Amino acid sequence: MALRVTRQFGEALGAGDGSLRVTRQFGEVLGRGEGKLRVTRQYIEVLALASQTHEKSLTTAMSITDNAHVPERHERIEDTLSLTERVPATFVEDLLDDLGITQTTSRTLPYSLTSELDLDDPFVYLHNVGEHISIHESLTFTQDIDFESGLFNVMETVMNMSDSVNEIGPRYKTVWTRIHLYQYMPSKFARAESTINLVDLTGRDYKAEASSTISLSHDMWRSSTPTTDMTLVQSLDWGKTKGIPAQYLNLEHTIGLHGDWARAMMNELGIGHSLTYYLPDPCDTKAYTPFIGESTVSDSPTAPDADLPFTQGLLEGGRFLLLYPALGESTDVVELRAPNLDNKERQAFTRINRETRGGKLSVFADPDWPKINTLVLSFSGLTKTEVGEIHDFIQEHLGEEIGIIDWEGHQWAGVITTPNERAAQDGKHGFTLTFEFEGVLVEEMPSGSHMSVVDGFTHFFHKARSLSNELDLSQEAVETVESP
Amino acid sequence: MFFLRAPYPAIQSSVALPSPGWGDSVGLTSSLQILRAMDGTRYTYVHEKGGRKRLQWDFTIARHKALELRAFIRSYYRSQIQVIDHNEDTWVGYLINNPFEHAADERAVDFPGGETMTITLEFEEAE
Numbered sequence: 001m002a003l004r005v006t007r008q009f010g011e012a013l014g015a016g017d018g019s020l021r022v023t024r025q026f027g028e029v030l031g032r033g034e035g036k037l038r039v040t041r042q043y044i045e046v047l048a049l050a051s052q053t054h055e056k057s058l059t060t061a062m063s064i065t066d067n068a069h070v071p072e073r074h075e076r077i078e079d080t081l082s083l084t085e086r087v088p089a090t091f092v093e094d095l096l097d098d099l100g101i102t103q104t105t106s107r108t109l110p111y112s113l114t115s116e117l118d119l120d121d122p123f124v125y126l127h128n129v130g131e132h133i134s135i136h137e138s139l140t141f142t143q144d145i146d147f148e149s150g151l152f153n154v155m156e157t158v159m160n161m162s163d164s165v166n167e168i169g170p171r172y173k174t175v176w177t178r179i180h181l182y183q184y185m186p187s188k189f190a191r192a193e194s195t196i197n198l199v200d201l202t203g204r205d206y207k208a209e210a211s212s213t214i215s216l217s218h219d220m221w222r223s224s225t226p227t228t229d230m231t232l233v234q235s236l237d238w239g240k241t242k243g244i245p246a247q248y249l250n251l252e253h254t255i256g257l258h259g260d261w262a263r264a265m266m267n268e269l270g271i272g273h274s275l276t277y278y279l280p281d282p283c284d285t286k287a288y289t290p291f292i293g294e295s296t297v298s299d300s301p302t303a304p305d306a307d308l309p310f311t312q313g314l315l316e317g318g319r320f321l322l323l324y325p326a327l328g329e330s331t332d333v334v335e336l337r338a339p340n341l342d343n344k345e346r347q348a349f350t351r352i353n354r355e356t357r358g359g360k361l362s363v364f365a366d367p368d369w370p371k372i373n374t375l376v377l378s379f380s381g382l383t384k385t386e387v388g389e390i391h392d393f394i395q396e397h398l399g400e401e402i403g404i405i406d407w408e409g410h411q412w413a414g415v416i417t418t419p420n421e422r423a424a425q426d427g428k429h430g431f432t433l434t435f436e437f438e439g440v441l442v443e444e445m446p447s448g449s450h451m452s453v454v455d456g457f458t459h460f461f462h463k464a465r466s467l468s469n470e471l472d473l474s475q476e477a478v479e480t481v482e483s484p
Numbered sequence: 485m486f487f488l489r490a491p492y493p494a495i496q497s498s499v500a501l502p503s504p505g506w507g508d509s510v511g512l513t514s515s516l517q518i519l520r521a522m523d524g525t526r527y528t529y530v531h532e533k534g535g536r537k538r539l540q541w542d543f544t545i546a547r548h549k550a551l552e553l554r555a556f557i558r559s560y561y562r563s564q565i566q567v568i569d570h571n572e573d574t575w576v577g578y579l580i581n582n583p584f585e586h587a588a589d590e591r592a593v594d595f596p597g598g599e600t601m602t603i604t605l606e607f608e609e610a611e
Contacts (some may be wrong), residue, residue, distance in 0.1 A: 284500045291492065291498040347585075359534025
């Protein structure tokens, strides 16, 4: 009987001794054939495997051995580290890594200590067994707070290190990222911050090196905030190793002293010296012979002028003049004879005299307070016409500042303070008139009020192939005081 | 000889004047007030002022010397001055004239400036 239509079903669902296999078999013969033809459907399932030397997946939880040598072929290696933080901090028992992370809180003070450690070593492909792969990451975080005074302090260290190797081939490649952060704060501080961002990118897997070295050092012993921002970018987009010139960027920033806080203390003791002298001479009580020594006392008054202040006498043919205006070109002039003898000059100063309770006399006067000079002038032998001219002049410029050229050639500027003085006729053709004049000598007036000196400076510079400089200097002095 | 020297005590300037004319004077500055009660009792209120003295001198000087004195007064009208008078007495105080009056009195052909001037200086001790 050549035709066999058979259906078999057999299961062995439990483990047995050494020879038993957990197997599911199913066989069907769906049609007849000739000779050796068999139409057969077979399905075999193996529901369980015993031990195998090759494992599809291997998961190791909480293993920080960083043991990357590959004695066996694994498609996936996963390390999971879980840290449980308590107060005081403890680690779970299964942790076999000595990470050196210690968190300690001693009291109920508002402490906040945080350490975050993320190590990510993705190892994607490994083509050849036995190739040496070495990945090192070394992190050392140290946060020490020796004393907490209750102030709110924050110490934070954030480091993100990312080393990515896309392909492991026969070519040698090295990627290094080394960061050393060191912050030392021996005493009170306001803020110390170091931020470093290093980005090394190489586009292709040619042998290339991109190295950036940054060293930031802040030494602060005062409560100051120096800031250093550095951004170094080296980009190698394309090209082979040879023929690409090396680019070196060296930045050296040296600041030895940010500020000079030297405290200069000076006490002015007011020590000075003065010297006066006297040379006996028969004329020293008659002539203008002031004996002016020297003085280094800071608040000493200005000494009198050592020279005779004025040139004596009128110019030839000159006469006593009343002028209007006081300065500048005169528009109204009255000529008179010289005044009589017994003319007076009064010097009046603004002073404050006080006596202390003990009887000491103190006199104070600010040098800027008014100093009033008054001339008392009396003219005799005036004609009626001259008296009329004087009266007209006084009436026309009553209260206005007028000028006087006196009998010695001095120029005064001021006002006549007695406009209502009467002219007395003391002779058949002669009159006598007296008035008082309050003013100052023109030489004693502040400089610049009657003379202006202008210096002009013009500099022309023409840009041309033939360079030339033109320097024009002009000085112009304009004197607005003119003696009539 | 008569000297005015200023500023005191750091003296820098000296002016030599001839001796003043007759009539110079010196006196106390103290004051006295007498009040009498209804029963005839006499009450006196005094202001001693430390025994300070007030002096006055009249000078007749040449025109140029008057200008020198004018400049001296203008420089030291607010400063203590030292006076060594014609009796060799030394005084320290202030010139208290206000105003200072310079009067041209006479012709003096042989004098510097051709005139003589008169001025009165009033002086009061500081302490």
